[in-house]
Amino acid sequence: MTTFIIRRLLQSVILLFFVSILIYIILNIVPGGPFDMLKLSNPRLGQSHIDRLNALLDLDKPLLPGQYCPKETGVQQPCRLDQGRYLRWLGKVVQGDLGQSWTLKPGSPVIELIWYRLGYTVLLMGISTFLAILLAVPIGIFSAVKQYSVADYAVTALAFFGQSMPTFWTGLMAIAVFSVALGWFPTGGVREAGAEGDIIEALGRIFSFGRLYPELAGKELSSILDGLKHVALPVMVLTYYNMAGWVRYTRTSMLEVLRQDYMRTARAKGLRERVVILKHGLRNALIPLITILALSIPGLFGGAIITETIFSWPGMGRLNIDAIAGVDWPVVQGLLVIQAFLLIFSNLLADVMYAVVDPRIQYN
Amino acid sequence: MTASTAEILKLEPAPVTKPVSQWGLAWRRLRRHTLAMIGLVMLTVIVIACVAAPLLAPYDFEELDLRKPYAPVFTPGNPGQPVHILGTDALGRDIFSRLLSAGRISLLVALITTFLTVIVGSIIGALAGISGGWLDTLLMRFADLLLTLPTLPLLLVLSSSLRQFVALQNFLGSNLSVAIIIFVLLIFGWMGLSRLVRGSVLSLRGQDFISATRALGGSQSRIIFAHLIPNSLAPIIVAATLGFGGVIISESALSFLGFGVMPPTPTWGNMLNDARGAPLEHLFTQTLSPGLFIFLTVLAVNFLGDGLRDALDPRLKL
Numbered sequence: 001m002t003t004f005i006i007r008r009l010l011q012s013v014i015l016l017f018f019v020s021i022l023i024y025i026i027l028n029i030v031p032g033g034p035f036d037m038l039k040l041s042n043p044r045l046g047q048s049h050i051d052r053l054n055a056l057l058d059l060d061k062p063l064l065p066g067q068y069c070p071k072e073t074g075v076q077q078p079c080r081l082d083q084g085r086y087l088r089w090l091g092k093v094v095q096g097d098l099g100q101s102w103t104l105k106p107g108s109p110v111i112e113l114i115w116y117r118l119g120y121t122v123l124l125m126g127i128s129t130f131l132a133i134l135l136a137v138p139i140g141i142f143s144a145v146k147q148y149s150v151a152d153y154a155v156t157a158l159a160f161f162g163q164s165m166p167t168f169w170t171g172l173m174a175i176a177v178f179s180v181a182l183g184w185f186p187t188g189g190v191r192e193a194g195a196e197g198d199i200i201e202a203l204g205r206i207f208s209f210g211r212l213y214p215e216l217a218g219k220e221l222s223s224i225l226d227g228l229k230h231v232a233l234p235v236m237v238l239t240y241y242n243m244a245g246w247v248r249y250t251r252t253s254m255l256e257v258l259r260q261d262y263m264r265t266a267r268a269k270g271l272r273e274r275v276v277i278l279k280h281g282l283r284n285a286l287i288p289l290i291t292i293l294a295l296s297i298p299g300l301f302g303g304a305i306i307t308e309t310i311f312s313w314p315g316m317g318r319l320n321i322d323a324i325a326g327v328d329w330p331v332v333q334g335l336l337v338i339q340a341f342l343l344i345f346s347n348l349l350a351d352v353m354y355a356v357v358d359p360r361i362q363y364n
Numbered sequence: 365m366t367a368s369t370a371e372i373l374k375l376e377p378a379p380v381t382k383p384v385s386q387w388g389l390a391w392r393r394l395r396r397h398t399l400a401m402i403g404l405v406m407l408t409v410i411v412i413a414c415v416a417a418p419l420l421a422p423y424d425f426e427e428l429d430l431r432k433p434y435a436p437v438f439t440p441g442n443p444g445q446p447v448h449i450l451g452t453d454a455l456g457r458d459i460f461s462r463l464l465s466a467g468r469i470s471l472l473v474a475l476i477t478t479f480l481t482v483i484v485g486s487i488i489g490a491l492a493g494i495s496g497g498w499l500d501t502l503l504m505r506f507a508d509l510l511l512t513l514p515t516l517p518l519l520l521v522l523s524s525s526l527r528q529f530v531a532l533q534n535f536l537g538s539n540l541s542v543a544i545i546i547f548v549l550l551i552f553g554w555m556g557l558s559r560l561v562r563g564s565v566l567s568l569r570g571q572d573f574i575s576a577t578r579a580l581g582g583s584q585s586r587i588i589f590a591h592l593i594p595n596s597l598a599p600i601i602v603a604a605t606l607g608f609g610g611v612i613i614s615e616s617a618l619s620f621l622g623f624g625v626m627p628p629t630p631t632w633g634n635m636l637n638d639a640r641g642a643p644l645e646h647l648f649t650q651t652l653s654p655g656l657f658i659f660l661t662v663l664a665v666n667f668l669g670d671g672l673r674d675a676l677d678p679r680l681k682l
Contacts, residue, residue, distance in 0.1 A: 015508070015509065015512060018509055019509060019512050019513060022509065022513065023513065023518075026518065026521065026522065026525075027521060029525075030525035030526075030528060031528055031529075032525075032528065160663065160666055160667070161659075161663065163666065164609065164659055164662040164663040164666050165655075165659050165662075166613050166616055166617060166620075166655065166658055166659070166662075168616075168617065168620045168633075168636060168655075169636060169651065169654075169655030169656075169658060169659065172636065172639065172640065172647065172651040172655070173648070173651060173652070173655065175647065176647040176648035176651060177648065180644045180645070180647055180648070181648065187644075298514075302514065305516055305517070305621070306617060306620070306621070309621065310640075320517050320520075321517075321520065321621065324517065324520045324521055324524060324623075325524075325622075327524075332517065332521060335517065336513070336514055336517055336518070339514040339517075340512050340513060340514065343512055343514070344512055
């Protein structure tokens with residue numbers, strides 16, 4: 001088992017390396033740089049100025065290791081071997097420096113932008129994933145145990161519906177119904193307009209025992225409640241969407257388990273039906289669910305681009321699309337690498353957990 | 365009284381049944397699947413309605429009437445003009461006509477993308493399965509690599525970047541965004557099918573009819589195209605059907621975010637994006653119809669795909 005883990009770790013690192021190459025090449029082959037807007041807004045800016053700015057950001061160096069002939073003020077300087085932009089970036093990334101934003105917040109480290117949004121995304125995705133699992137597992141099990149009943153058909157139909165509904169439609173309809181027509185929830189954003197702080201700041205204050213955000217003293221509870229009101233609709237949309245897939249998955253898994261011989265043995269032994277289902281069936285049916293849980297980790301930190309856009313939720317998904325729209329490649333690079341890293345290692349985690357939980361599986 | 369042997373043995377001739385092919389059997393099984401039939405009917409209606417858009421649509425999809433924005437359903441048109449069945453949008457364009465025209469684009473994109481994905485995925489999968497060794501490993505590792513990339517952000521990035529290449533703009537003209545989105549969805553869509561086909565090829569490889577073809581002098585490509593792929597069609601069909609629904613959602617999502625098909629060409633995702641900007645009291649009616657069409661189409665496709673999966677299941681007697 002240890003050799004398996006070590007081997008997979010090495011493979012993961014190599015895979016991550018290749019993925020980073022691919023990401024970097026895709027993002028850097030396209031025309032466009034951080035100073036395009038500058039050129040448009042200031043017609044007196046000549047090409048030599050742009051060249052100098054690009055040289056400051058190391059953007060005139062070659063992509064891969066190769067010849068580099070710098071041009072300082074029109075005078076050709078001796079060519080030298082340069083490590084290339086990719087290796088320079090990679091070197092900084094493994095030290096934790098993801099570069100600096102070009103257009104979203106020029107000069108700010110990418111990590112700072114990500115760190116600011118992380119809390120909101122984890123809140124949104126955490127609550128929805130948790131609720132989705134909490135609801136999907138019992139419903140899926142119930143549906144499997146009572147197969148062919150009316151409830152089963154209803155659940156399967158709802159699951160089908162949920163998987164066929166695009167989240168942007170569900171989100172907009174939810175806003176139209178619950179926000180506009182019924183007025184129960186706000187239409188978007190994270191806080192009431194003009195409010196002092198939002199839920200993340202309030203939670204930060206609580207967890208730091210009052211050291212952060214002193215201006216929120218006494219207002220933590222109202223900020224949290226306000227934040228919960230704002231997060232309710234996106235959570236509903238995401239939970240429904242996730243639930244639809246997971247209910248079907250749990251149901252299929254449970255159906256397979258129910259057909260097994262050991263279930264029949266358990267009943268023949270005279271155990272109560274509830275014990276049979278919960279102790280023998282559920283345990284085995286939940287094994288594939290571990291894979292699902294592990295694979296939802298990248299989503300936890302990556303956010304939901306579409307839902308966050310509709311509800312103006314300031315999370316990682318919104319950061320992603322804002323950066324792409326704003327041609328802010330360092331931020332996009334950083335986000336993509338983080339997501340790829342999370343995906344690769346959560347895959348590894350899923351496989352390891354699978355082996356831990358199921359003694360029948362042995363990796364050699 | 366004993367009868368003669370000949371009389372006893374006078375058997376009735378066996379009823380002659382028409383031989384049913386494997387596809388006929390599968391079709392019969394599909395017919396019994398209610399949901400799948402519902403899906404098939406829904407899909408046919410939608411496709412026919414959209415294909416016949418120029419005939420069915422009361423208005424042209426670009427026709428504006430700025431005096432009547434956000435008209436509710438069944439608003440009568442200007443005198444002498446047909447009724448606006450689903451009302452109008454922000455610029456006074458008839459929503460029903462736009463939905464039908466948008467459907468043509470969305471369905472066409474989905475169809476072409478699925479078709480190309482099936483071709484590319486099958487060829488790569490069959491190649492990997494039949495060669496084994498380094499080519500197999502290389503292709504499958506490449507597929508794994510692409511699967512590790514976060515899809516949606518890269519779809520957005522590629523879509524916005526490819527748009528900037530002037531050469532492409534000149535070459536494709538107004539079809540640029542449609543071509544870009546097909547290409548981009550193809551790049552990230554072939555992996556699932558290739559894995560499927562590879563699995564099927566691996567299990568077919570050892571069978572006798574393949575060795576016989578080889579012995580008779582069949583070339584590698586003949587084995588792939590005339591024998592391996594046709595025998596793998598069942599899972600390919602199921603995957604293609606379900607993938608069709610996925611492509612519709614992806615294309616709508618990209619168009620909704622502004623990175624897919626560009627206005628004024630209507631597509632269901634586009635129309636939802638326009639609906640986002642509607643004043644709040646009209647939000648419900650504006651978002652209901654385009655999204656409903658996406659939902660119904662994908663639902664129909666999912667029903668059909670589920671039914672096909674059961675009908676074509678090789679584990680049941682075929």
